[in-house]
Amino acid sequence: MSAATADVATGTNASGAGATQGAGRRPRRSDLGVALLFILPALFGFVVFYLYPTFRGIYFSLTRYNVLGKPHFIGFGNYTKLFADPLFWNAMKVTVEYVVLNIVFQTILAVAIGVLMQRLTKSTAVRAVILLPFLISNVIAALLWFLMLDFQVGIINEMLAGLGLDRVTFFGGDATAIPTIAAVNVWRHMGYTALLVFAGLQTIPDYVYEAAAVDGSTEWRSFWRITLPLLRPILALVLVITVTGSFQIFDTVSVTTRGGPGSATRVIQYYIIQKGFQEGQFGYASAVSMILFIILAIIAVVQLRLLRAGESDLS
Amino acid sequence: MAGMRKKLGAVVIGLATMSLTLTACGGGGSDSSGGGGGSDGDAIDTSTATGEVNYWLWDSNQLPAYQKCADAFHTANPNVTVKISQFAWDDYWNKLTNGFVAGDAPDVFTDHLSKFGEFANQDQLVDLDPTLAKDGINVNQYQPGLADLWKSQDGKRYGLPKDFDTIGLFYNKKYVDDAGIKESDLANLAWNPQDGGTYEKVIAHLTMDTSGRRGDEPGFDKSKVKVYGLGLDGNSGGPNGQTQWSMYTGSTSPAWTATDKNPWGTHYNFDQPQFQTTITWFKSLIDKGYMPSVAAVTGQTESTIFGAGKYAMVTNGSWSTNALFDTKGIETGLAPTPIGPSGKRSSMYNGLADSIWIGSKNKPAAAKWVEYLASPDCQNIVGDAAIVFPAIPSATDKAIAAWKAKGIDVTPFTNQVTDKTTFLFPITDHASEIYNLMLPALDNVLSGKADVSSLTEVNNQINQLFQ
Numbered sequence: 001m002s003a004a005t006a007d008v009a010t011g012t013n014a015s016g017a018g019a020t021q022g023a024g025r026r027p028r029r030s031d032l033g034v035a036l037l038f039i040l041p042a043l044f045g046f047v048v049f050y051l052y053p054t055f056r057g058i059y060f061s062l063t064r065y066n067v068l069g070k071p072h073f074i075g076f077g078n079y080t081k082l083f084a085d086p087l088f089w090n091a092m093k094v095t096v097e098y099v100v101l102n103i104v105f106q107t108i109l110a111v112a113i114g115v116l117m118q119r120l121t122k123s124t125a126v127r128a129v130i131l132l133p134f135l136i137s138n139v140i141a142a143l144l145w146f147l148m149l150d151f152q153v154g155i156i157n158e159m160l161a162g163l164g165l166d167r168v169t170f171f172g173g174d175a176t177a178i179p180t181i182a183a184v185n186v187w188r189h190m191g192y193t194a195l196l197v198f199a200g201l202q203t204i205p206d207y208v209y210e211a212a213a214v215d216g217s218t219e220w221r222s223f224w225r226i227t228l229p230l231l232r233p234i235l236a237l238v239l240v241i242t243v244t245g246s247f248q249i250f251d252t253v254s255v256t257t258r259g260g261p262g263s264a265t266r267v268i269q270y271y272i273i274q275k276g277f278q279e280g281q282f283g284y285a286s287a288v289s290m291i292l293f294i295i296l297a298i299i300a301v302v303q304l305r306l307l308r309a310g311e312s313d314l315s
Numbered sequence: 316m317a318g319m320r321k322k323l324g325a326v327v328i329g330l331a332t333m334s335l336t337l338t339a340c341g342g343g344g345s346d347s348s349g350g351g352g353g354s355d356g357d358a359i360d361t362s363t364a365t366g367e368v369n370y371w372l373w374d375s376n377q378l379p380a381y382q383k384c385a386d387a388f389h390t391a392n393p394n395v396t397v398k399i400s401q402f403a404w405d406d407y408w409n410k411l412t413n414g415f416v417a418g419d420a421p422d423v424f425t426d427h428l429s430k431f432g433e434f435a436n437q438d439q440l441v442d443l444d445p446t447l448a449k450d451g452i453n454v455n456q457y458q459p460g461l462a463d464l465w466k467s468q469d470g471k472r473y474g475l476p477k478d479f480d481t482i483g484l485f486y487n488k489k490y491v492d493d494a495g496i497k498e499s500d501l502a503n504l505a506w507n508p509q510d511g512g513t514y515e516k517v518i519a520h521l522t523m524d525t526s527g528r529r530g531d532e533p534g535f536d537k538s539k540v541k542v543y544g545l546g547l548d549g550n551s552g553g554p555n556g557q558t559q560w561s562m563y564t565g566s567t568s569p570a571w572t573a574t575d576k577n578p579w580g581t582h583y584n585f586d587q588p589q590f591q592t593t594i595t596w597f598k599s600l601i602d603k604g605y606m607p608s609v610a611a612v613t614g615q616t617e618s619t620i621f622g623a624g625k626y627a628m629v630t631n632g633s634w635s636t637n638a639l640f641d642t643k644g645i646e647t648g649l650a651p652t653p654i655g656p657s658g659k660r661s662s663m664y665n666g667l668a669d670s671i672w673i674g675s676k677n678k679p680a681a682a683k684w685v686e687y688l689a690s691p692d693c694q695n696i697v698g699d700a701a702i703v704f705p706a707i708p709s710a711t712d713k714a715i716a717a718w719k720a721k722g723i724d725v726t727p728f729t730n731q732v733t734d735k736t737t738f739l740f741p742i743t744d745h746a747s748e749i750y751n752l753m754l755p756a757l758d759n760v761l762s763g764k765a766d767v768s769s770l771t772e773v774n775n776q777i778n779q780l781f782q
Contacts, residue, residue: 067416068437151611153623161525166538172610174764254405260550261609262758277409279747280433 061286071283078287088288090263091271094178098267099246101182106242109190111235114197115227119219127195134192142252145184146171171257177264181252193238200234201227236307240300247296268292358445364683365394369421372399373407376637380700384693388684391692395680415439415674422675423684426474426668428464429555429746432579434670435467436744441671442471446682452689457706458732461666464739468579474668475689476706478697480633481662481731482562484653488646490542490627494520494529501650502727506563508589508596514653515600518544521627522605530605537604544605546626548617551609551757553750554583554777555741558617558631561663564593565738566655578742581781585753585774591767598761609761621645632665633728634703640723651727662728664737666706704729745780752777 061078063071082088113130133141148154149170157167170180204227212222250269253259259266259274266274268288276285372381378401385397400421402410408430414420415437426434434440447454454462457476465474486501496517506514522530522544529535530544552559555573564571567589574580584590600606612620621629622642630652631639640647652660669688671681687693694705698713701721705711711729718725731737743749756773759765 066437067412068439146614150615152607152615152620152625161539167611169608169610169613172608172613174610174762177613256614258614260755260758261613261762262755262764266755274751277412279751280412280437281748 057286057289060283061290063283064281065283065286066280067282068280074283078284079291081284082287082291087263087266087271091266091268094264094266095247095249095268098178098182098249099243101179102185102246102249103239103243105182106186106190106193106246107235107239109186110193110197110238111228111231113190113194114201115223117194117198118201127198130191130194132191133188136188138188138251139255141188142184142255145180145187146256149180172261174261174264177257177261181249181256181265184252185246185249189242193242196238197231197234200231200238203234204230232307233311236304239307240303243299243303244296247292247299358449359441359678359682361446361450361679361683361686364392364680366396366677366680368395368397368423368677368680368684370397370399370684371407371411371421371424372401373404373425374634375401375403376702377697380697380702381688381693383696383700384688387692387696388687391687392683395683397684415672418674420672420674422677422681423669423671423688425477426465426670428578428665428667428740428742429750431465431473431668431670432467432742432744433746435469435471435473439673440473441673441675441678441682442473443475443671443682443685444472447472447475447686450686452686456691457689458666458708458711460664460739461706464578464666464742465668466578474670475685476666476668477688477694478703478705479664479666479711479732480704481664481728481737482558482630482632482652483662483727484628484630484650485621485635485639486628486648486650487621487624487626488648490521491648494627496520498648498650501648504650504653505655506566506653507656508563508567508592511596511600512653515605518600518605518628519603520544524604530603535604540604540607542625542627543607544627545600546617546621546629547601547607547609547612548629548631549612549615550754551761553754553757554585554752555663556757557663557665557740560593560597562630562652562661563597563655564590565661565663566653566657566659566736567593568656568658570657572738573741574743577739580741580743583743583749583774583777585777586771591770594757594760594770595767598763598767601761602763609758618642633725636718636723636725636728637702640721649724649727651730660731660734660736662731662737663740664732665740743781745777748780749777 060071062073062075064074064077065071117126117130136144148156149168151157151167151169151172154170156170161167168176170176208226208230209222212226217225248269249267250273253265253267253270254273257265259270269292272285272288272292275281275288370381370385372378378399382399385399389396411420411424415434420439426440431440452475454472454475458479461476461479462472465476466472484501484504486498488498491498491501501517504514504517505512511518516531519530521542522535522540523542524530524536525539525541526536530537548558550559552561555561556564564573569589571584571587571589571593573584575582575584601608617626617629617631618635618638620626621639622645624645629639636649652662654660669685671678671685675681689706691707691710694707694710695713697703698705698710699717701714701717701723704714704725715725715729752773756765756770760767760770
C-alpha cells in the first residue's frame with residue numbers, strides 16, 4: 001500500500017527530472033512507444049485493482065446494495081442519511097482523535113530516533129533492533145499489548161496494583177481506549193518511520209554540518225536550522241503515508257476492543273466493515289468510504305502544498 | 316513549471332491515496348449470484364450422492380467429534396467425502412458472506428439463529444422440507460421446539476437441528492467453601508430487582524477486596540477488588556444478553572420477552588419497565604463493586620478470567636462447560652440460574668443447525684450429509700464426546716452420561732428444558748443492525764454514561780427498522 005504511494009511519488013519526481021534534462025534535445029517519437037510498453041504492466045494493475053474498483057465503489061455509494069442482490073440506484077440517499085448519522089460523526093471524531101495522537105507522537109519519536117541514529121551510530125544492529133516491533137504482525141502486537149494491559153490479569157495492572165496504585169482500564173476506559181490503541185501503534189510503527197527519516201537524513205551532505213560546526217553551531221541549533229528544513233521533502237512523504245495509514249486504523253481495534261466500550265473505539269474503518277459486512281449495507285458503507293477518501297485526498301494535497309514536497313532546499 | 320509539476324505531483328499522490336482508501340471496500344463485482352441449483356422448491360435426490368462436500372463450523376472444540384462423524388459417514392457412503400474447515404466465530408460470518416458473493420461458499424455450514432433469517436431473505440439457503448419428506452426424515456425427533464426455529468417467515472425450513480444450549484451458574488468451589496456457603500444452597504438462590512434477594516447476598520459475600528474484606532462487610536473497598544462475586548462476559552450483552560442478563564429478564568414478573576412474538580417478531584420491548592428495572596439492578600452490582608465494569612472486561616473472554624481466579628461465579632452457556640471445568644488449579648461447580656420474581660428459573664434456549672447453500676454444486680451429497688448430521692448416528696458420536704448437547708433427546712442423554720463419567724453434573728442445564736423454564740433466542744429481521752444499535756447503548760447504561768431510560772429511545776430506533 002505505502003509502496004504504491006512511494007512509487008507514484010518518486011515516479012513524478014523522476015519524470016520531472018527527465019523533462020528538464022530532455023528540454024535541450026529533440027523529442028524522439030520512438031521513446032514514447034517503448035515507455036508506454038514499460039508502463040503497461042503497472043498501468044494494467046492500476047486500472048484493474050485500483051481504478052475500476054474505485055469507480056465501482058463510487059457507483060455503489062449511490063445505491064442500496066446488500067452484495068447478494070442487485071444494487072438499486074438511490075442517488076445521494078446514502079449521503080443524506082450519513083450526514084444525519086450520529087454513529088458516523090462519532091466514528092469521525094474517534095478516528096481524528098486517534099490520528100492526531102498517533103501521528104504527533106510517532107513523528108516526533110521517529111525524527112528523534114532517526115537523528116540520533118544519524119549523529120551517534122551507524123550500526124546496523126541498532127537499526128535492526130529499532131525496526132523489530134514493525135516486524136511483528138499487527139494482530140500479534142495488538143493482542144500481546146491487550147493481554148499485558150488487561151484490567152484484571154494484565155501484568156502491567158498487576159504491577160500497578162502491587163505498587164498500591166489503582167488499576168487502569170487501558171483498553172476499556174472511555175478516556176484511555178483511543179490513546180492506548182494509538183500508543184500501541186506508535187510503538188509498532190515508530191521504528192519503521194524512523195528508518196524512513198534516517199534514509200532521508202542520508203541525503204543531507206556532511207559538509208553542511210561541518211560548515212555549521214566551523215561557524216560554532218550547536219547540535220541543537222543544527223537540528224532546527226539544517227536537519228529539519230532539509231528533511232522536509234522526506235517528512236512530507238512520510239506524513240502522507242503515515243496519516244493515510246493512520247486514518248485507516250482497523251486491525252488493532254478489530255482484535256481488541258471491537259469498537260467498544262459503547263462506541264469509544266468505533267473508528268471509521270471499523271464502522272465501514274460493520275455496515276458493509278455485518279449489516280449487509282454495502283451501498284452505505286461505500287458512501288462512508290467515499291467520505292473518507294475525500295478527506296484523505298484533501299489532507300494529502302494540503303500537506304504536500306504546505307510542505308512543498310516537490311522541492312528541496314539543497315539545490 | 317516547478318509550480319505546475321508540484322500540483323501534478325500532488326494530484327497523482329491524491330489519486331493514489333484515493334485508490335488506496337477506496338479499494339479497501341470496493342467489493343467484488345458480481346451480479347446476483349445464487350443461481351446454481353435453481354430448483355429449490357423440489358426435493359433433492361440424495362440417492363445419487365457422490366463426490367466431495369465442503370462443510371464449515373466455527374467451534375474448534377467440536378471439530379474432532381464432527382471429524383468422527385465425517386469418517387463414519389464416509390464409511391457408510393464410500394462415494395462421498397466430507398471436507399471440514401473450521402474458522403473462528405469472528406471470521407466465520409464474513410468469510411461465509413464473501414463466499415456467497417464469490418461463489419465458493421461451503422456446500423453445508425453450521426448456521427446460527429441470529430443469522431439465518433437474513434440469509435433466507437437473500438435466497439442463499441436451500442429449503443429442506445421437500446427432501447426431508449421424500450427421504451422420510453422425522454423432524455419431530457429433536458428436543459421440543461428446536462426444529463421449528465429454523466422455519467423462516469415464508470414457512471420454509473432452512474436448517475436441521477444439531478445441538479442446543481442453555482445457561483447455568485458456574486462457581487469456583489474453593490471460594491464458595493471459604494465463604495462458608497454450602498453448594499446445595501447455590502441450587503436454590505432467588506433474585507429480585509429490588510434488593511437482589513439471596514442471590515445478591517451470596518454474590519456480595521463472595522466478593523473480596525485486596526485486604527480480605529468481603530463485599531457485605533463494613534470497610535469493603537470496591538476500588539480494590541481481588542475477587543468479584545459475579546463475572547461479566549466481555550460486554551453488556553447487546554440486545555440478547557445471553558450470558559449476561561437474559562436469565563434475569565426471563566424470570567421477571569410480569570413476564571418480559573424481548574419481542575412481541577418469537578420467532579419473527581417485529582417489535583422490541585426494551586422500553587418496558589420490567590426490563591429497565593432489571594437492568595438497573597444488574598448495573599447496581601457493578602456500582603457496588605460485586606461485578607466488574609464494562610470497561611474492565613472489554614474484549615475479554617470470561618472463562619480466561621474465571622480461570623485466573625478473579626471470579627467466584629459466572630453465568631455462562633453450556634457450550635463453555637469444558638472451558639470452565641478444565642482450568643488447571645481451579646475446581647469448578649455448576650448450579651442452575653436463580654429463581655426470579657416469576658417464581659421460576661429461566662434460561663435462554665438456543666440451538667444450532669446445518670444449512671445447505673443454494674449455490675452448492677453438489678446438492679445430493681450435501682443433503683445426504685445434512686441428514687446424517689441430524690441423525691442419531693452422528694449426534695450419538697457428538698454426545699459421547701461431551702462437548703455440547705445434541706438435539707436428539709437420546710443423544711442428549713449420552714452427553715449427560717459422558718459428562719457424568721468425567722465427574723460433571725450438567726443437569727442444571729438440561730433441567731431447564733425438562734422443566735420448561737426456557738425461552739427462545741429472539742429471532743427477527745435486521746439482527747446485526749439491532750445488535751450494533753443496542754450493544755453500545757447498553758454498554759453506556761451499564762457504564763453510567765446514560766440513564767436506563769435512554770433505552771426507550773434506542774428501542775424506538777430499533778422498532779423503526781421494521782416500519
